[in-house]
Amino acid sequence: MKLGFVRHGQTQWNLEGRLQGSSDIPLNDTGRAQAREAVSVLEPGQWDAIVSSPLSRARETAQIIADGLGLELGPSYDLLIERDYAQGEGMVETEALALWPDKHGGGIEPLDSVVERGLRAIEQIAADYPGMNVAVICHGTIIRYTLSHFAGYKLDTIRNGSVAIIGNESGSWQLELVNDQVPNRVAG
Template identity: 70%
Template sequence: MKLGFIRHGQTDWNAQDFLQGSTDIPLNDVGRRQALDAVTVLGRGGWDVIVSSPLSRARETAQIMAADLGIELGRSYDELIERDYGQAEGMTLEESEKHWPNRTGGGIEPLESVVARGRNAIGLIAAEFPGKNVAIVCHGTIIRYTLSSFAGYKLDQIRNGSVALMDDSDGSWKVRSVNDEPLVLPS
């Protein structure tokens, strides 16, 4: 089984560096183009279904990609929703850091919770689509920290419209690429 994680396309809040978290902000035109660009990186062959977070920016990205790839648009999973930034949503990172250093407090969801949801989503998707290759459209923080938990170290920022791949070809989940590039282990 292969999983392809795609970060949703850009929103106006992404362009302005606002924390949007679980706030439902739609794609902008750049984001829609990024969804089509991600199809090229993902590749046209070998994908059985595409699923997503229920937030509109992820769902629309998945709809655009499913139509272009000619594959089934599967359901959305609440477990794939972005980290809840609580009172920091709508602020820049710099502003939020003044109020809640290291993104703790202010109702900000702990990273452990984000990773637990991400890992749970992978289990649910694997159970629903055994042996299938599934593209998953969701959000930067949940992709970054969930895949970091499998890679064993903290991965870099996840770009809008980028693709990360993992598989269980040897019996356990392994991260193979991040941000459209093969994964290079730190020295």
């Protein structure tokens, strides 16, 4: 089984460096192009299903990818929603960091909670699609920190439209691809 995580395409708030978290911001034209580009990285014929976060930027990205792979768009999972930035939603990241260093405070969802949701989402998707390869379209923070858990080190930024893959061929999840490339480090 493989899970191919794709960060949704760019939105206007991504372009402006704003924290969008659980705000439902739509894709822009660049984001739609990024979704189309992700199809070639995912390699048509390698995926059995596509699921996503319920936020519109993830659902639209997922639909574009599903169309490109010739698959029907599957369900959304609330567990895949991006980190809730609470009072920081819509702020430029530097403004939020000035108020809440390391984004702790202001009601911002703790990273431990984000990772716990990500791990539960993986368990649920694996249970819903046993032995299948599933493309999972969601958000940068949940992908980055959940997959860091499996890598054993903190991953760098997850780019909009990029693909990260974990495989479970040996009975435990292993990071195989991040930002469309084989990771430079070996999990420790």
